[in-house]
Amino acid sequence: MSPLKIHYPNGQPYHYNKENYNSQSKEQSSNYSNRGMSLEKEINLTNKQYLDDNMAVIHKKPTPIQVVKVDYPKREAAKITEAYYRRSSTTDYNGVYKGYYLDFEAKETKNKTSFPLSNFHGHQINHMKKSVEHGGICFTILRFVTLDEIYLLSSEFLFKWWDQQYKEKGRKSIPLSAIKKENFLIEYGFNPRIPYLKIVDQFIESRK
Amino acid sequence: MSPLKIHYPNGQPYHYNKENYNSQSKEQSSNYSNRGMSLEKEINLTNKQYLDDNMAVIHKKPTPIQVVKVDYPKREAAKITEAYYRRSSTTDYNGVYKGYYLDFEAKETKNKTSFPLSNFHGHQINHMKKSVEHGGICFTILRFVTLDEIYLLSSEFLFKWWDQQYKEKGRKSIPLSAIKKENFLIEYGFNPRIPYLKIVDQFIESRK
Numbered sequence: 552m553s554p555l556k557i558h559y560p561n562g563q564p565y566h567y568n569k570e571n572y573n574s575q576s577k578e579q580s581s582n583y584s585n586r587g588m589s590l591e592k593e594i595n596l597t598n599k600q601y602l603d604d605n606m607a608v609i610h611k612k613p614t615p616i617q618v619v620k621v622d623y624p625k626r627e628a629a630k631i632t633e634a635y636y637r638r639s640s641t642t643d644y645n646g647v648y649k650g651y652y653l654d655f656e657a658k659e660t661k662n663k664t665s666f667p668l669s670n671f672h673g674h675q676i677n678h679m680k681k682s683v684e685h686g687g688i689c690f691t692i693l694r695f696v697t698l699d700e701i702y703l704l705s706s707e708f709l710f711k712w713w714d715q716q717y718k719e720k721g722r723k724s725i726p727l728s729a730i731k732k733e734n735f736l737i738e739y740g741f742n743p744r745i746p747y748l749k750i751v752d753q754f755i756e757s758r759k
Numbered sequence: 760m761s762p763l764k765i766h767y768p769n770g771q772p773y774h775y776n777k778e779n780y781n782s783q784s785k786e787q788s789s790n791y792s793n794r795g796m797s798l799e800k801e802i803n804l805t806n807k808q809y810l811d812d813n814m815a816v817i818h819k820k821p822t823p824i825q826v827v828k829v830d831y832p833k834r835e836a837a838k839i840t841e842a843y844y845r846r847s848s849t850t851d852y853n854g855v856y857k858g859y860y861l862d863f864e865a866k867e868t869k870n871k872t873s874f875p876l877s878n879f880h881g882h883q884i885n886h887m888k889k890s891v892e893h894g895g896i897c898f899t900i901l902r903f904v905t906l907d908e909i910y911l912l913s914s915e916f917l918f919k920w921w922d923q924q925y926k927e928k929g930r931k932s933i934p935l936s937a938i939k940k941e942n943f944l945i946e947y948g949f950n951p952r953i954p955y956l957k958i959v960d961q962f963i964e965s966r967k
Binding site for chain 1: 810813815816818820821822823824826836837838839840841842843844847848849853854855856857858859860862886889890892893894895
């Protein structure tokens with residue numbers, strides 16, 4: 552499958568163009584089990600549930616937008632009339648859980664056998680490496696859209712695969728078999744829908 | 760001084776209108792010691808320095824913007840043609856330092872004798888209360904623009920003053936004298952300009 556067909560979550564709108572936009576809508580309506588919901592929306596609902604249950608405070612960061620022109624009409628809200636999506640220098644989600652700093656990215660792919668590393672950008676990986684270095688817990692929530700499977704990838708696993716791509720004969724994508732073997736499948740829940748904190752608990756346990 | 764003259768940092772653009780916009784530019788150009796730099800810009804430079812020095816990973820969240828209309832020109836970046844500033848449901852800055860989750864807000868006022876609590880919104884206070892409950896370290900960096908003094912207010916201090924305003928005879932602003940007495944003056948540095956992590960170190964020490 553061509554990398555052009557990768558389905559980016561809404562958190563990465565610098566890839567927005569009409570083609571991606573349409574393929575996304577099509578994807579969403581054809582996928583039954585997640586009821587047309589984007590991964591971003593499901594994670595937002597999950598985070599809201601965690602907040603309501605007083606378990607954690609995790610939010611999606613707003614999409615970075617470069618504002619070029621603003622109108623200031625009298626007695627009305629400022630209206631932005633020219634702006635562009637910018638690439639984020641960090642990840643999409645962060646917050647606090649059990650005293651730990653959590654920081655993660657959500658990605659989707661239509662691929663069925665591997666996850667292309669081109670879904671990440673170097674600055675996102677660097678941000679996660681730095682955050683881990685300072686004691687944060689970082690990971691990736693990854694959905695294989697066509698398979699309808701969601702995995703939680705540890706940062707160690709991701710960094711290992713990211714770094715190998717620059718070596719001789721390095722692979723440009725992570726095989727699904729390796730993802731299955733070394734990571735966590737997240738089973739859909741009712742509320743929260745994507746109960747990723749259960750897996751974070753295992754990371755915290757392994758630190759003790 | 761009327762609350763309308765409060766100088767909001769750029770992080771709160773839902774207050775943007777021509778009047779505030781102009782008063783802000785004027786303020787910035789008349790203030791010598793911070794060389795016309797907004798508090799936001801100074802904190803961003805500080806955070807960049809902390810990142811470069813590998814001390815902490817702290818970022819300002821992007822300004823939340825509600826996108827209404829987007830053009831998708833052929834072979835060009837998506838152009839947003841109608842959008843509005845939204846109010847943030849959290850604070851402006853967060854990140855990780857020494858394994859701790861940090862979360863803070865930056866505020867400026869032209870007042871000389873007190874800080875009006877109307878500079879905060881209930882959801883920001885709630886967000887900070889929740890974050891503290893889950894083990895985060897929250898605070899406010901507050902600049903008295905006219906006095907050219909910067910204080911770091913602990914979350915305990917802020918919550919106490921926030922809550923008292925709803926009691927009978929509650930005050931709607933925090934007197935400068937109380938701020939001076941119970942909080943930390945931040946001395947300008949060269950690099951980083953606003954060395955707030957020194958004070959965070961004291962919070963961390965007091966937890967041990």
